[in-house]
Amino acid sequence: MRQFIILGHDVPTTAEFSLSDVAGGAGRLDVLCRCINAGLFLSHGIREEVRIHLVLDDEYTVRFDGSTAKRLYPDERAVASRIQGALEAKADAIGHQPAEVSPGVELYRMDFESTLAAVASDATVVELHEDGEPLAEASTPENPVFVLSDHHDFTDEEAEALAATADRRLRVGPEILHADHTISVVHNWLDTAGYQSY
């Protein structure tokens, strides 16, 4: 399985936002929506062995699971609508029990460190870092989880938690890319390397 954790720092934690203003009033939720797009979609299908965890303002985590997602469309508005639906159900997320809000989409009352710890237990945590090993020279990790941030850098606390948990440190390229573009590159790297651990 390939997993991605994306940190949204300004995004809503309530459903009261307009689907016509995801890039403004919804705190650059558009970035997270494009990460779902880049992470889950192939040209004519869904990447079934992918999970994406969107951490909303270090309070909730919305999980998209490619193996069970249904009627998911790739445009920003459609993905934002699914996230809005998840937030409408947040009262049903109690402790670490998720609210299941639509096929393949669950909402957890979990912050970044809890989500990272839960995912890391059976995955190879990859930190993407400018001092990391270049992708082209690196071996492909088994069951990788890549941790990415939205349009903001990681906070010091987030960076420390990630560095303390990371098993590998990789570098995508000489340019600093948007999170969703990074996901496209990483998928292609794993595809091309004939990654078959799932």
Added chain:
Amino acid sequence: MRQFIILGHDVPTTAEFSLSDVAGGAGRLDVLCRCINAGLFLSHGIREEVRIHLVLDDEYTVRFDGSTAKRLYPDERAVASRIQGALEAKADAIGHQPAEVSPGVELYRMDFESTLAAVASDATVVELHEDGEPLAEASTPENPVFVLSDHHDFTDEEAEALAATADRRLRVGPEILHADHTISVVHNWLDTAGYQSY
């Protein structure tokens, strides 16, 4: 310079579409908007040496130029709004004289073959094809132009025109990707290869 030509087969050629329905009523214009995003944006800036040509229903071509683009935002709605603005000015595009509609955005009354011929004169035309040379093994082309289609395959006519003009045939990966994801992969390939012909 790096260029991309993207063919939109169902998209509007008039400005009468809703920015709240770009993935539906606007004929999957969302795909083309994401191609602008993937083609032009770095994490904290614009790729200045990139031009993207969106061919709308084989009738008009909207050109986005990274070197002159201003106040361009990466979300689908914002890009769709720029395309809508271009279509509002289409009466000003006469012959091969474009309508300049906002900084870095021009609309030409040109179909795919005219656009391809104009771009090809001083570029390396790259056809992405499953029988092509894998990116990882290929040398990087000078001044490449990559030709991509939206959610539809190329028509027979388009495929023939492209094959007749192409200088190189490359393969991105074992999986068939969305056009915007392909652009992210191609940019990273050129970035990583230290592509410096511009």
